[in-house]
Amino acid sequence: MAARRAVLAIAAKDILTWxxxxxxxxxxxxxxLAFLLIIFVVAGAVGRNPVALVVEDSGPxxxxxxxxxxxxxxxxIQRADPVEATHLLDTLQVAAVITIPASFDDDYQAHRPDxxxxxxxxxxxxxxxxxxxxxxxxxxxxYEGQPDTPIMVGVSESDLRAHDVDLVQFxxxxxxxxxxxxxxxxxGGLAAAREFEDxxxxxxxxSPIGRGTLIAGKIIACWVTTMLVAAxxxxxxxxxxxxxxxxxxxxxxxxxxxxxxxAAAGLGTAxxxxxxxxxxxxxxxxxxxxxxxxxxxxxxxxAFLPDWIQAIAHFTPTFYGVDALEAAIFYQSTDNxxxxxxVLGVTAAVGLGLGIVSLRRRLVVG
Amino acid sequence: MTxxxxxxxxxxxxxxxxxxxDDLSLTVERGEIFGLLGPNGSGKTTTIDMISGLSRPNSxxxxxxxxxxxxxxxxxxxxxxxxxQENALYEELSAEANLRFHADLFxxxxxxxxxxxxxxxxxxxxxxxxxxxxxxxxxxxxxxxxLVRAMLHEPxxxxxxxxTLGVDVQSRxxxxxxxxxxxxxxxxxxxxxxxxxxxxxxxxxxxIIDRGRLVALDSPAKLRRSFGDTVLEMRTRPAPGDxxxxxxxxxxxxxxxxxxxxxxxxxxxxxxxxxGKVVTEVIGVTSLEEIQSREPSLDEVFLSLTGKExxx
Numbered sequence: 016m017a018a019r020r021a022v023l024a025i026a027a028k029d030i031l032t033w034x035x036x037x038x039x040x041x042x043x044x045x046x047x048l049a050f051l052l053i054i055f056v057v058a059g060a061v062g063r064n065p066v067a068l069v070v071e072d073s074g075p076x077x078x079x080x081x082x083x084x085x086x087x088x089x090x091x092i093q094r095a096d097p098v099e100a101t102h103l104l105d106t107l108q109v110a111a112v113i114t115i116p117a118s119f120d121d122d123y124q125a126h127r128p129d130x131x132x133x134x135x136x137x138x139x140x141x142x143x144x145x146x147x148x149x150x151x152x153x154x155x156x157x158y159e160g161q162p163d164t165p166i167m168v169g170v171s172e173s174d175l176r177a178h179d180v181d182l183v184q185f186x187x188x189x190x191x192x193x194x195x196x197x198x199x200x201x202x203g204g205l206a207a208a209r210e211f212e213d214x215x216x217x218x219x220x221x222s223p224i225g226r227g228t229l230i231a232g233k234i235i236a237c238w239v240t241t242m243l244v245a246a247x248x249x250x251x252x253x254x255x256x257x258x259x260x261x262x263x264x265x266x267x268x269x270x271x272x273x274x275x276x277x278a279a280a281g282l283g284t285a286x287x288x289x290x291x292x293x294x295x296x297x298x299x300x301x302x303x304x305x306x307x308x309x310x311x312x313x314x315x316x317x318a319f320l321p322d323w324i325q326a327i328a329h330f331t332p333t334f335y336g337v338d339a340l341e342a343a344i345f346y347q348s349t350d351n352x353x354x355x356x357x358v359l360g361v362t363a364a365v366g367l368g369l370g371i372v373s374l375r376r377r378l379v380v381g
Numbered sequence: 382m383t384x385x386x387x388x389x390x391x392x393x394x395x396x397x398x399x400x401x402x403d404d405l406s407l408t409v410e411r412g413e414i415f416g417l418l419g420p421n422g423s424g425k426t427t428t429i430d431m432i433s434g435l436s437r438p439n440s441x442x443x444x445x446x447x448x449x450x451x452x453x454x455x456x457x458x459x460x461x462x463x464x465x466q467e468n469a470l471y472e473e474l475s476a477e478a479n480l481r482f483h484a485d486l487f488x489x490x491x492x493x494x495x496x497x498x499x500x501x502x503x504x505x506x507x508x509x510x511x512x513x514x515x516x517x518x519x520x521x522x523x524x525x526x527x528l529v530r531a532m533l534h535e536p537x538x539x540x541x542x543x544x545t546l547g548v549d550v551q552s553r554x555x556x557x558x559x560x561x562x563x564x565x566x567x568x569x570x571x572x573x574x575x576x577x578x579x580x581x582x583x584x585x586x587x588x589i590i591d592r593g594r595l596v597a598l599d600s601p602a603k604l605r606r607s608f609g610d611t612v613l614e615m616r617t618r619p620a621p622g623d624x625x626x627x628x629x630x631x632x633x634x635x636x637x638x639x640x641x642x643x644x645x646x647x648x649x650x651x652x653x654x655x656x657g658k659v660v661t662e663v664i665g666v667t668s669l670e671e672i673q674s675r676e677p678s679l680d681e682v683f684l685s686l687t688g689k690e691x692x693x
Contacts (some may be wrong), residue, residue, distance in 0.1 A: 017488040024485030035473040218469035224488035359640040
């Protein structure tokens with residue numbers, strides 16, 4: 016009973032201290048927020064390119080093509096006359112100008128070659144290739160729907176996943192994992208380091224509690240704080256419809272989140288015990304979390320990274336955390352779930368072990 | 382129940398080739414205020430760490446309140462209250478939250494805890510600031526809070542490291558009064574201090590350690606007397622030369638002679654006879670402008686025993 020009371024007291028004290036320490040809150044939340052902002056900006060820039068559309072033909076076929084282009088996921092269409100369109104392209108307000116000429120319907124009826132012209136601002140290859148792929152795709156779709164087309168084209172798409180995932184949504188999972196690791200590592204580290212830096216460790220050592228009680232209290236505090244922040248993020252994401260595990264898939268999602276938080280809390284405590292300085296822990300913790308973020312496919316898909324990075328990624332626990340959460344949240348899949356949760360479980364055990372060993376070593380006087 | 386609060390026998394602690402505490406033996410009786418004095422690096426903190434069970438000696442035995450500390454270090458900490466020099470308070474928590482946290486660590490019964498905390502905050506004159514964060518407190522307020530926190534679990538043995546460090550004069554005397562009240566209530570108090578005035582005012586007995594060894598152990602009064610019974614401070618014109626120092630030092634009953642600028646400080650043992658001979662010798666050689674007679678101070682005892690100022 017006495018040990019439980021002490022564990023809860025240490026945990027409550029650390030949680031309260033975290034809430035009252037703006038520097039610790041900022042150190043934990045700013046990096047994930049910064050990456051979130053980057054993702055929004057990048058998604059806005061590369062997701063749907065702004066394109067000016069000049070329509071010089073009012074015929075039905077031309078209007079059908081306009082409708083296809085306007086409903087395309089690849090463009091943000093802005094209607095313009097030829098002069099405006101040229102100005103928009105010259106001033107970098109659009110990535111391309113698509114012109115449907117006045118003869119479009121006549122050419123179509125006469126089976127003359129496709130007359131649609133595309134003027135591209137080939138700013139960089141990624142940008143240009145998007146347009147090079149998207150415009151022919153829209154034209155293919157146009158011809159695909161024609162009963163009397165002489166061009167027999169058709170695309171048979173077979174999807175691996177049940178539904179498409181928006182880029183921002185997709186990137187939110189690694190950012191959630193980054194938040195969990197940074198919360199755990201930085202806060203676990205700061206909570207341990209603060210005791211040494213503020214010299215309060217002496218008050219704890221001179222109390223009748225055991226070392227295990229002290230370490231348990233600190234790790235629980237860090238885990239609870241991390242889970243509280245994760246809960247806020249999940250509730251907001253659920254409310255806005257961006258992260259919504261369906262039905263029973265909540266369970267593996269929560270298990271993965273809990274294990275990542277536990278592993279990070281253990282690692283953070285180990286770091287705090289080793290460094291014993293607030294600034295050193297914050298610097299090392301943030302750096303470590305960001306490396307883990309990138310190695311787990313933070314701003315890309317890990318499977319598409321160069322082979323040598325993939326090899327490293329497979330030894331990165333957060334890679335498995337991202338995989339488990341993507342499967343549970345986006346694809347309602349249990350593929351690799353056992354493997355992912357197993358790796359996270361082992362990582363949590365190792366993290367806790369390191370935290371205990373590191374702090375115990377520091378708690379021995381002479 | 383034994384009358385001995387602390388018993389150290391042949392305590393030795395080494396860090397590599399450096400011996401921090403060297404065969405230290407002493408006894409502290411229950412209900413006394415005991416001072417442990419020594420210059421920086423003399424082994425005081427190492428000794429206290431071993432008494433608290435934080436550190437294990439290389440050899441020797443430690444018994445505190447009848448408990449073998451080496452065998453049951455956690456048990457002894459339940460009966461030990463500590464006021465470390467750095468206070469070790471949680472600055473982001475309120476005064477009350479600090480006390481509640483301490484109560485949880487020491488498993489103080491919840492029944493009556495509110496009243497106890499209120500009484501202690503009143504004692505520390507912090508009742509009106511009970512909900513304020515410690516980070517907003519002055520040094521004296523923090524010290525008072527650390528003191529009452531150590532009393533919360535009603536320890537039988539209280540250890541103060543520099544009890545009134547950073548405390549204003551008014552608060553210092555209030556804290557001294559409180560420490561003396563604790564003694565009257567039967568609590569054993571162990572003090573380490575660099576302020577000899579404080580040690581003199583509070584302690585029943587003093588141990589002076591230097592380089593890890595016990596160099597003196599007695600009551601403040603007896604320690605002072607062991608150094609001589611009178612100190613004569615004389616201002617002369619011209620300044621006292623080597624010949625005066627040599628002649629005075631040769632007199633029977635003179636313990637020490639220190640000459641500096643225009644003053645001469647002579648410590649004597651043997652009362653008025655010796656004092657008279659010293660004065661006669663001095664005025665025979667030089668002109669005496671001013672003379673003062675007083676008891677030796679603990680600083681002088683300390684300096685003579687260790688060769689160092691306590692706060693150097």
